Amino acid sequence: MSSFDTANERVGQIAAHLAKAGSSLTDKVCIVTGANSIKGIGRATVYALAKRGPKVIFATDLRGENLEELARDIEMRYPNVACIARAFDAASTEGVTNIVAEAMEMFGRLDVYFANAGMSLPRVRLEDADESSFMEVVRVNSLSAFLALKIAGKAMEETGKGGKEMSGGSIICTASVAGIRSGAGPPEYSAAKSAVINLCQTSAYQYAGTNVRTNAICPGIIETGMTVKTFDYAKSRGSSNKIGQLNPTRRYAVPSEVAAVVAFLASEEASYINGQAIAVDGGLSASLPVVPGRFM
Numbered sequence: 001m002s003s004f005d006t007a008n009e010r011v012g013q014i015a016a017h018l019a020k021a022g023s024s025l026t027d028k029v030c031i032v033t034g035a036n037s038i039k040g041i042g043r044a045t046v047y048a049l050a051k052r053g054p055k056v057i058f059a060t061d062l063r064g065e066n067l068e069e070l071a072r073d074i075e076m077r078y079p080n081v082a083c084i085a086r087a088f089d090a091a092s093t094e095g096v097t098n099i100v101a102e103a104m105e106m107f108g109r110l111d112v113y114f115a116n117a118g119m120s121l122p123r124v125r126l127e128d129a130d131e132s133s134f135m136e137v138v139r140v141n142s143l144s145a146f147l148a149l150k151i152a153g154k155a156m157e158e159t160g161k162g163g164k165e166m167s168g169g170s171i172i173c174t175a176s177v178a179g180i181r182s183g184a185g186p187p188e189y190s191a192a193k194s195a196v197i198n199l200c201q202t203s204a205y206q207y208a209g210t211n212v213r214t215n216a217i218c219p220g221i222i223e224t225g226m227t228v229k230t231f232d233y234a235k236s237r238g239s240s241n242k243i244g245q246l247n248p249t250r251r252y253a254v255p256s257e258v259a260a261v262v263a264f265l266a267s268e269e270a271s272y273i274n275g276q277a278i279a280v281d282g283g284l285s286a287s288l289p290v291v292p293g294r295f296m
């Protein structure tokens with residue numbers, strides 16, 4: 001058999017193995033960060049993952065007041081899915097090391113890590129921002145993605161326990177349209193999210209050949225805990241229907257619309273999507289500003 005045939009055979013075997021799983025997350029062990037916020041993308045993603053039937057989801061956040069209730073609700077709605085609540089800082093080496101070690105000790109494998117925890121500070125002029133606020137925004141948004149890619153990715157390569165036959169997994173990091181170009185957030189937030197995109201792209205090459213996929217999602221304007229002030233202000237002025245009018249879908253989005261994309265990326269349906277920054281923004285980042293009717 002020529003080496004060409006051997007390579008073809010290998011590709012065929014891997015593709016067939018992955019295709020068997022399809023949209024299902026059966027047997028998979030998942031970790032989601034930033035899941036405490038009732039209106040957040042993290043919580044919505046716990047539900048979207050649960051629908052696909054994984055073995056377990058660790059629902060985690062720095063704050064823990066809603067996590068136990070979330071875990072119980074998931075286990076009631078999806079009796080075959082275990083949900084474990086844990087509070088830790090997603091931007092601390094110790095926190096990420098511990099949660100990954102716990103998943104590996106309890107279940108022998110790690111398959112999905114959604115590095116979603118993030119924060120932004122109120123918009124300030126560049127001249128009024130300072131070193132400590134810059135470093136905190138970068139720490140929470142970028143360092144958390146770095147630690148996920150470094151620590152969870154390594155664990156995803158382990159096989160032999162928990163029925164895992166092949167190295168692999170999916171790490172999805174929440175970046176933002178603000179990380180693609182300017183105009184959607186303050187400078188330190190945009191810089192931090194830009195780093196998240198690049199970390200996912202460069203990590204895909206660091207994990208080359210391991211079947212560990214690393215992708216960023218870039219939400220546009222979503223109604224969540226983070227944007228509640230903007231939405232409340234607009235609602236108080238009767239202008240919430242104006243939010244999202246700059247994108248061609250002409251509306252803002254709800255967290256489940258982002259969560260569905262994350263669940264797809266977590267599954268083997270996305271087995272050939274790697275190192276990408278996927279915008280979930282109603283088309284906002286697809287165009288330069290346009291004057292309707294002028295050029296189109």
Ligand SMILES: NC(=O)c1ccc[n+]([C@@H]2O[C@H](COP(=O)([O-])OP(=O)(O)OC[C@H]3O[C@@H](n4cnc5c(N)ncnc54)[C@H](O)[C@@H]3O)[C@@H](O)[C@H]2O)c1
Pocket residue numbers: 033034035036037038039040041042060061062063088089090091116117118119120140174175176177218219220221222223224225226227
């Ligand atoms: N809402 C939007 O329009 C939008 C747009 C683009 C990107 N994002 C990103 O989406 C992600 C989720 O945010 P959201 O919009 O759901 O907001 P949210 O405020 O509803 O949820 C964010 C969650 O992250 C948690 N968190 C903050 N720092 C943490 C830390 N150090 N460790 C662990 N958890 C921490 C918070 O407690 C909160 O539960 C963030 O990364 C955010 O930057 C949001």
